[in-house]
Amino acid sequence: MKPLSAKIGAVAPSATIAISDKAKKMQREGIDVISLSIGEPDFDTPRHIKDACIDALNRGETHYAPSNGIPELLSAISEKINRDNHVPCTPQQVIVACGAKDAIYEAMEAVLNPGDETILLTPAWVSYEPCVQIAGGTVVKHAVNQKSFQLDDSILERVNAKTKMIVVNSPSNPSGAVFDKSSINLVADLCQDNDIYAMSDEIYETLVYGKEHISLASLGNMAERTITINGFSKSYAMTGWRLGYAVAPVGIIKAMSKVQQHSISQATTFAMWGGVAALRGDQRCVEEMRKEFDRRRKYIIAELNRMGYQTAPADGAFYAFVKVAGDDMEIANRWLEKAHVAVTPGSAFDAPGWLRLSYAASMDRLKEAISRIRRVG
Ligand SMILES: Cc1ncc(COP(=O)(O)O)c(C=O)c1O
Structure with a gap:
């Protein structure tokens, strides 16, 4: 064989x-x-979110929907990103996927060419490395400080002409650390000075305890080179719904959309109505x-x-x-x-x-x- x-x-x-x-x-x-x-x-999952999904099923929302997501959810996400994350975002800059994990995978496929280096900050969530590898990229690991779990200038040593992307995950799985302003600024400067894309996985953004969550794309011109990943699994207890999304410049969304059109097609239609209720409903x-x-x-x-x-x-x-x-x-x-x-x-x-x-x-x-x-x- x-x-x-x-x-x-x-x-x-x-x-x-x-x-x-x-x-x-x-x-x-x-x-x-x-x-x-x-x-x-x-x-x-909160009752009103489940009810919105059941209503959608009963209304007959059981067919194919636009690949990037239903317009109502794209609008709800873009409003949330403008309002809560202070990141300029139109519905055209949003793609809804089957979980944040799927959005991460599609983004890696959209951005990386063989040999492109991606910096992962360790400790790192388990799926970033395989996603980079499957997309053909090369992983470069950089350990954060093992006491503060913040970044310092030593990150600059990982950057070279092949560096294409850096992945940031704050609040972090597994460490629970939240990057402070100086760590986030360091990433923003590094990306802007060296023409590097950033993936900011903010899936735990609502679970912070006395610390401020800062969205990387809200800093300087970072919105033009950042793929913000988020979803419903952690904030709304919706892990089994498989609903997540990415927010990025239109060119990246269009490239991700090709991956999506030829793989999953779309997130589940009635689940997306639950997502609308989650974002538009009582918080x-x-x-x-x-x-x-x-x-x-x-x-x-x-x-x-x-x-x-x-x-x-x-x-x-x-x-x-x-x-x-x-x-x-x-x-x-x-x-x-x-x-x-x-x-x-x-x-x-x-x-x-x-x-x-x-x-x-x-x-x-x-x-x-x-x-x-x-x-x-
Ligand atoms: C850091 C991080 N990113 C992404 C995900 C994936 O979330 P989803 O359920 O939306 O695919 C997880 C889930 O464990 C996670 O911990």
Whole structure:
């Protein structure tokens, strides 16, 4: 038989799979495993959003829609981006995709040529590197400061004539860090001085705790070279709806649109009506979920620190990022086997020596997880 795609063969399997498969096997065997490895809100999608989708289904919104998205959602997104993110945006600068992940993939395909370098700031979310690779680009990794989780001038050493794009993810999965103005400004200057595109993944923008979220595209002339990624999964607890979007200059949107037209065609028509309700409806649900995450965050960080663990500044998203002494894969394994608590090893995010604990679990489960971890150490 002829060999399969070398490009896909080069993509590494996720470092999280072994642990999560083991956790699932234990659960199937009837063991009460507490999963702190999940990257999704444990809340239900708010009622008014579900109702808007059900109404759309009942109205017969069950057919193909314009590939880039229904006009109502494109308008709602462009209004939100102007209003909340202070980024100039018309509906022509928006594309709705099947989740932020799909928008990220399409953007990489649209921008990168073989050999083009993309700077990833580590620790980095697991899918950026494979998306760059599948698009034919080359990944250049740069570790952020491991105490402040901010950027400094050393990032400039990663830039050369082949650098095409930099990916920024603030608030960050996995570290929970939120870039302050100086880090964001550094990225903006670097892009503008060296003619580099930026991808700003702002999927966790509403989950910040006492810190300001700054949209990269709102700075200087950055809107002309930034692809802003966002979606509904985290802010509105809509992970299963597979609804996300990108905002970018029209040329990039047109290129992404070609990828979309010949792959997924469009996001699901009735799901997009849920997206309209999410953006145009009452935003109190977003604040209620944020407050609950904040309560859990304070609890888990305080407990981990009391146990002597150093944690990254947990200013955003819903992750505690914990420094461990020793091999993170081995410790994650031990916690799973001995404490029946599933966490994600930092190695999955190019951050060996760290563990990611998601606090998207109920307070009772978090309390139980902490007491089990305390027992096994
Ligand atoms: C940083 C980051 N970007 C993008 C995504 C993808 O989100 P979506 O569910 O909209 O595809 C995730 C989901 O875990 C994420 O953590």
